[in-house]
Amino acid sequence: MTELPRTELVDITLRTLGVCGSALGLALLLGLPVGIALGRRRFRGRAGLVAAVNSGMGAPPVAVGLVAALLLWRSGPLGGLGWMYTPTAMVAAQVVIALPLVVGITLAAVGALAEDWELQVRALGIPARWRLWLLLREIRLGLLAAVIAALGGILSEVGAVMMVGGNIAGETRVLTTAILMYTQMGAFEAAIGLAAVLLGLMGVLAGVLTAVQQSGRA
Amino acid sequence: MSEPVLTVRDVDLVRASRAGAFRLRVDELSLYRGEVLVVLGPNGAGKSTLLRVLAGLEPLSRGSREQRAGGAAALVFQRPAAFAGSVSHNVRAALLGSGLSRGDAQQRVRAALDRFDIGHLAARRAATLSGGELRRLVLARAFAALPAVLLLDEPYDDLDLAGQAALTLDLRRVIAETGVAVAVVTHDLRRALLLADRIAALIGGRVRQQGPRAEVLARPASRAVARLVGMDNLVAAVADPDGWGRVDDAHRVPLATTPPAGEIGWIGIRPEHLKLDVGRGEGEAIGKGRVESLVDDGITTHVRVAWAGLELRTHLLAGRGLARTLSIGDPMSLSVRPECVHWIPGPDPM
Numbered sequence: 001m002t003e004l005p006r007t008e009l010v011d012i013t014l015r016t017l018g019v020c021g022s023a024l025g026l027a028l029l030l031g032l033p034v035g036i037a038l039g040r041r042r043f044r045g046r047a048g049l050v051a052a053v054n055s056g057m058g059a060p061p062v063a064v065g066l067v068a069a070l071l072l073w074r075s076g077p078l079g080g081l082g083w084m085y086t087p088t089a090m091v092a093a094q095v096v097i098a099l100p101l102v103v104g105i106t107l108a109a110v111g112a113l114a115e116d117w118e119l120q121v122r123a124l125g126i127p128a129r130w131r132l133w134l135l136l137r138e139i140r141l142g143l144l145a146a147v148i149a150a151l152g153g154i155l156s157e158v159g160a161v162m163m164v165g166g167n168i169a170g171e172t173r174v175l176t177t178a179i180l181m182y183t184q185m186g187a188f189e190a191a192i193g194l195a196a197v198l199l200g201l202m203g204v205l206a207g208v209l210t211a212v213q214q215s216g217r218a
Numbered sequence: 219m220s221e222p223v224l225t226v227r228d229v230d231l232v233r234a235s236r237a238g239a240f241r242l243r244v245d246e247l248s249l250y251r252g253e254v255l256v257v258l259g260p261n262g263a264g265k266s267t268l269l270r271v272l273a274g275l276e277p278l279s280r281g282s283r284e285q286r287a288g289g290a291a292a293l294v295f296q297r298p299a300a301f302a303g304s305v306s307h308n309v310r311a312a313l314l315g316s317g318l319s320r321g322d323a324q325q326r327v328r329a330a331l332d333r334f335d336i337g338h339l340a341a342r343r344a345a346t347l348s349g350g351e352l353r354r355l356v357l358a359r360a361f362a363a364l365p366a367v368l369l370l371d372e373p374y375d376d377l378d379l380a381g382q383a384a385l386t387l388d389l390r391r392v393i394a395e396t397g398v399a400v401a402v403v404t405h406d407l408r409r410a411l412l413l414a415d416r417i418a419a420l421i422g423g424r425v426r427q428q429g430p431r432a433e434v435l436a437r438p439a440s441r442a443v444a445r446l447v448g449m450d451n452l453v454a455a456v457a458d459p460d461g462w463g464r465v466d467d468a469h470r471v472p473l474a475t476t477p478p479a480g481e482i483g484w485i486g487i488r489p490e491h492l493k494l495d496v497g498r499g500e501g502e503a504i505g506k507g508r509v510e511s512l513v514d515d516g517i518t519t520h521v522r523v524a525w526a527g528l529e530l531r532t533h534l535l536a537g538r539g540l541a542r543t544l545s546i547g548d549p550m551s552l553s554v555r556p557e558c559v560h561w562i563p564g565p566d567p568m
Contacts, residue, residue: 114299123273125290125363130314138302 004182004190013197016174019087019161020154023094027102027150030095032143035106036135040118053107056100061093061153065160068093072164087172089164097157098150105149109142110135144213151205156198175201221286222248223399224367226271229281233267242267242423244281249367249399251287255428256410257403258446259420265403268420269293269369272401287399289366296371298356300344305336305355308344312362330362333392349376353385361392368393370402374409386412407448411435419443435488437560444486444562450531451487452562456480463561469526472502472556477563484562491558492532494521494540494550501555509548514541523550 038049070076072084072092083089114120117138121131136143158176165172167181175198182191229244242264249255249272259265270276273293274283285291292312301308309327318326331337334354339347347355353373360368373389374382390413393400403420404410410417411431418428419438427439438444441452455463455471459479462470471485493500507525514520519534519541530552534541 114297116295117299119270119275120293120295120299123275123293123295123369124312124359125292125365126312127315134301134311134314140302 004193009193009197011170012173012175012178012194013201015087015172016155016176016198017201019090019174020094020151022091023098023154024147024151026091026095027098028147031099031102031146032106035103035146036110038103039107039110039113050107053100053104057104059097059100060159061097061157062159062163064096065093065163068096068160069163084164085166085168085172087165090161090172090174093160093164094154094157097160098154101150101153102146105142105146106139109139109145112142113138141213144209148206148209152202155202155205220251222250223287224249224272224283224285224291226283227281229271229278229283231267231271231276231278231280237262240264240267240423242271244268244271244425247272247418247425247428249401251399252393252397253415254393254400254402254413255416255418256414256431257401257418257420257425258407258410259403259405260446261405263405263420264423265405265420266296266371269371269401269403272367273369285367287366290363291367291369292360292363292365293369294356294360294371294373296375298352300347300352300355303344304340305342305344305347306331306340308355309359309362312359316363326362326364330358333361334358334388350378350381350385353377353381354388357389361396361398364396365398368398368400370400372404372406373402374404374406374412382409382412389413407446417447419446421446436558438486438562441484441486441562444484444560449486449488449560451485451489451492453485453487453526453528453530454482455485456482457561461556463559465526465528469505471504471554471559473559473561474557475561477561481563482565486560486562487530487554487558489520489531489533491554492523492530493553494523494532494534494544496553501553501558503551503553505552507550507552509544509546509550512544512546519544523552525552 038046068089071078072081072089073079074084083092118131121134126134156176158180161174162177162180165177167173167177175194179191179194179198182194225246225248226244227246229242232239232241257265257268267276270293271278271283273291275293301311306327309330310323313323313326328337331340334357336351336354336358339351344355374385377385402413414431416429417431417434419426419434421442427434427443435447438447438449444452453465455465457477457479458464458470461473461476463473463485464470477483505525507523507530510522510524510529512519512521514536517536519536521532521534521544523530523532
C-alpha cells in the first residue's frame with residue numbers, strides 16, 4: 001500500500017481546481033450570451049440549435065475526449081497548436097462538455113420568463129445594460145443550476161481529461177485520472193485519499209452554491 | 219384645451235399576428251396633461267398595439283410620435299411581470315440607470331409605494347402578492363420614474379368590483395396630484411367609464427371617433443361606435459320633415475336634431491333613456507310594446523320589449539317600482555325624451 005505524499009495531493013487538487021475552474025469560467029463566458037440569445041430571440045434555425053444543445057447536454061465525455069484528441073493530435077487539424085497532453089487541452093475538452101449544460105440551462109431559465117418580459121422592462125424606460133443586469137438577476141437561480149451542473153460534470157469527468165491530458169505526473173494529472181491510475185496499480189490507499197478529496201470538493205461546492213441559491217430566494 | 223403632452227399622427231403600421239396580418243391606422247391621437255383618454259374597442263381591435271405605439275415601443279415606418287414633456291412614457295401591461303425579489307426591489311428596478319443616489323432612490327421608492335397604498339408591503343416577496351396588490355405594485359413601479367405619460371392595458375383585469383372602485387379613486391387622486399397624461403385601453407365599457415375624460419373608439423385598427431366622454435356616449439358617429447358605447451337600441455328609419463324618425467307607418471320617434479326630410483338613417487337610444495309606462499312630461503310617447511324577456515342581476519332588471527316588430531332594450535332598478543310587478547307579456551307604453559334620441563345618418567350597413 002502506497003500512501004500519497006501530501007505535496008503531491010495538494011498539487012493534484014490545485015491543478016484540478018485550476019483546470020475545472022478555467023473550463024467553467026470559459027463555458028460561462030461563452031454559454032451565457034448564447035443561452036440568453038437562444039432564449040429571447042426567435043429566428044430561423046433556432047429549433048435546430050436548441051436540439052443540438054439538448055443532445056450536447058448528454059454527450060458522453062469519452063466521446064468528446066476522443067474527438068478532441070483526434071483534433072489536437074500532432075498530425076490532426078489543430079495539431080499545430082501543440083496543446084496535446086497539456087492542461088490547455090484538458091480545459092478545451094471540458095469547455096466542450098460544460099458548454100451545452102450552461103447554454104441549455106440558461107436557455108430554459110430565460111424561456112421561463114414572460115413572453116413580453118423584455119418589452120415590459122423596456123416600457124419602464126430602463127437602459128439596455130441595466131436591462132441585461134435585471135435579466136441576469138431574474139434568472140440567477142437558473143444560472144446557479146447551470147454552474148452546479150457544469151462543475152459537477154467536469155469535476156467528476158475522467159475520460160476526456162485522460163485522453164487529451166495523458167495523466168502526466170506534475171503536469172496533467174488531476175484527481176480523477178490519479179484515482180483511476182492508483183486503482184489500476186492496486187494502490188487503494190492513495191486512490192481512497194484522492195477520492196475523499198474529490199468528494200469533499202464536490203460537497204463543499206454544492207453546499208456553497210445551495211446556500212447562495214436559498215438566500216437568493218428572499 | 220392645453221397643449222398635448224403626446225401626439226401620434228398619420229400612423230400606419232402592419233403587424234403579423236396569430237390571426238394573420240393586422241393593420242393599425244391612426245390619423246391623430248393626443249394625450250393631455252392630467253387627463254385620461256380611454257381607448258375602447260372590441261378584442262382584436264388593435265388596442266395593445268396602439269398602446270405600444272403611444273409608448274414608443276413600436277418602430278414606426280409611417281407617421282410620427284411626438285412627446286413634448288420630459289419624463290418617460292410608462293406602459294403597464296395587461297399581464298404585468300413582477301421581478302423576482304421584494305416589492306421595493308421591483309419599484310427600485312424602475313430607477314436603474316436613472317443616476318439617482320441611493321438615498322434619493324430609496325425616497326422615491328417609498329413615495330411611489332405610499333402613493334398606491336402598499337408601503338406596508340415593501341419587504342414582501344412580489345411573488346406572494348394578490349392580484350390587486352400586484353396591480354398596485356406595477357402602478358407604483360411605473361410611477362417611480364415620474365413618467366409624463368402613463369399607459370395602462372386593461373388595468374382592472376383580475377380585480378373585483380371593490381378593488382376596481384378603490385383603484386379608480388387612487389388613480390384619480392394620483393393623476394390629479396401629478397398631472398400625468400393617461401391612456402387606458404379596455405374592451406369593457408363600464409370599466410372605461412370609471413376613468414375616462416375622453417373616449418376614443420377603436421374598431422378594426424382604426425380610431426372611428428374620439429371626443430369627450432359624454433359626447434361619444436350620446437352622439438356616436440356610426441352604428442359600430444354606438445354598439446361599442448352601449449347605445450343598444452338602433453332602429454332603421456327615415457327622417458320626417460317635422461324632426462321625427464319614421465320606422466314604419468305606425469311608429470315614429472322624436473329626434474334630438476332635425477335631419478333633412480327623407481334622409482335614411484338610424485335612430486339610437488341608450489337603454490337607460492327608453493322609459494316604460496310613465497306619465498306625461500317624461501318625454502314623448504312612441505307607442506305600445508310588449509315585454510319579451512326580463513333578466514334581474516339583483517341590481518338592474520334588464521327588459522326587452524317588442525316594438526314595431528323589433529326588440530328594444532331598457533333597464534330598471536331591480537326590486538323597485540315597476541320592476542317588482544313587471545312580467546313577460548305585459549303591454550307597456552314606451553316613451554323617450556327627444557334630446558336623448560340620436561340620429562345616425564346614412565344607410566351604414568355595419
